Amino acid sequence: MTEKMTIGERIAFYRRRRGQSQLVLAGLVGRTEDWLSRVENNRIELDRLSVIRRIAEALDVTIGDLVGEPTLLDWTSDSGVRTVPALRAVLMDYSQLTPLLAVATPDGEPPSLDAVERDVSQVFDAYQSSRYGYVAGRAPLVLSDALHAVSTIDASDSNRAHALLALAYQSAVSVLTKLGETDLAWIASERGLAAAQQADNAVVLGSLFRSVAHALHSTGRFAASVQLTEAAASVLEPHLSSRADDALLSVYGTLFLNGAVAAARADDRGSVTSFLREAHDSASQLGRDANAMWTAFGPTNVAIHRMTTAMELGDVQVAVDLAPRIETTGLPTERRVRHAIETARAYTARNRRDDALAVLLDAEQLAPEQIRHHAISRQLVLNWIRTARGPRSIALEQLAQRLHLT
Structure with a gap:
């Protein structure tokens, strides 16, 4: 119902559903009634999480x-025609909750760990190429194979099998968070961390902390x-040394980097x-x-996050100044396009809509699926359409149509 609404319009929709006046809601969030009115009428861009x-x-x-x-x-x-619901079915399989509820393993030979490792790598590679349909379609199958492998593997291969299972869960977290399926992402991250703790592998454990x-x-x-972030860092620190490998x-x-963005959204400048x-x-x-x-990871991704955190803290001019200085050509597509979305957000905040x-x-030329499904890009286009002034922009209207916003 609200897919084609801006954030401001959704706030007005839910406020009315709750029977609240603008004055009451504004007071609850420490703002003025006039400010909330301008937000709901798309006269203010509300882009700070x-x-x-x-x-x-x-x-x-x-x-x-x-x-x-x-x-x-x-x-x-x-993607095929089985995507998020297929992931939900795997994650909500009750037999995973405890050995007491275990059922017979699937028919047929369990997949080899080499095959599972190859499939996990392919899913992560597709995610970094912004092929979300592929990830959503393949992740349920890869996760099922990893679960089957863990349930049938010899004790000697247990660590490797659990490491691959943890990474299979992480691949699910990656796409589920991109699509806004946050509750499913939490289930996958929790189970992935449990698997990682049985893998005896600091790199995999750190990767799942991140999830x-x-x-x-x-x-x-x-x-x-x-x-x-602070607690996980303290767990990983004993494994670090002057010769820590690239993965760790x-x-x-x-x-x-993830912690820095969270801290910015919590208005915690110190962190x-x-x-x-x-x-x-670490990048140095x-x-x-x-x-x-x-x-x-590396110096460029650190620079990207400096810009992102500046935007989240409301330091718009800092973000605008940093954006064009960051050269992302050597990074995976997902990172390049994510930086482009942040750059577009910063320019919009300075009224540089063109x-x-x-x-x-x-960015859409690089990764149409990412632009289609990312909340920020969708909100930017919606707000541009709603507040357009002057001559029509055919390019904007066509983009809105491709994003199914008009």
């Missing part, structure tokens, strides 16, 4: 309700995500500064942009 979270709490709805998530994943040749933090973050629990450095550094410093130190030790454990639209159109 810290503010959206406070409004969501006052209305007793989720952040996803206000930003328009989850989104319907289009069927493609990559849990991301799942917390996606539900608006920003302060909890900050706390988890990358996982450790990326954990702080933002501290986390970015830790990430910078790594010495280059890399992609160990599909992290895309520049923002140009950036978004270029």
Whole structure:
């Protein structure tokens, strides 16, 4: 019902459903009635998640309700016709809860661990290429195979099997958070972390810490995500040394990047500064942009997060100044397009809509699925359409149609 509404229009919709006046809701979030009126009438761009979270709490709805998530994943040749519901079926299989409820393993030979490892890698590679349909279509099958492998594997291969199961869960978390399926993402992250703890592998454990933090973050629990970042870092630190390998450095550094964004959305400037410093130190030790454990970690990703956190803290001009200085060509598609979305958001906040639209159109050429399904890109286009002035923009109207917003 609310898919084609802006955030402001959704706030008005849910406020009326709750029987609240603008004066009451504005007071609950520490703003004026005039400010809320301008938000609901699309005269103010409401793009800081810290503010959206406070409004969501006052209305007793989720952040996803206000930003328009989850989104319907289009069927493609990559995805087939079984996507998120198939993932839900695997995650809600009661037999996983306890050995007491275990059922007979599936018929046929269990997949080899080499085959599971190959399939997990292919899903992560597809995610970094922004092929969300492929990930959503394949992840349920890969997760089922990983579960089957763990249930039948010899004890000697137990660590490897549990590591692969943890990563299969992480691949599910990645796409579910992108699509706004936050409750399912939390289930997957929790089970993935449980598997990682049985793998005896610090890199995999760190990677799943990142998934849990991301799942917390996606539900608006920003302060909890900050706390988890600190706790997870303390667990990983004993495994670090002056000769830590690329994978461990990358996982450790990326954990702080995620934590920095959560801290910014919690209005915790101190933690933002501290986390970015830790990430910078890890990137300096790594010495280059890399992609160990599909992290895309390195100096460039740290720079991207400096810009993202500036936007989240309301330091718009800092973000606008940083954006064009960051060269992302060497990064995976998902990271390049995510930076483009943030750049478009920053330009919009400075009333440079033509520049923002140009950036978004270029990004769409790289990753149409990512632009179609990301909440920020969808909200940008909706607001541009609603508040358009002057001559018609055919390019904007066509983009809105491709995003199914008109």
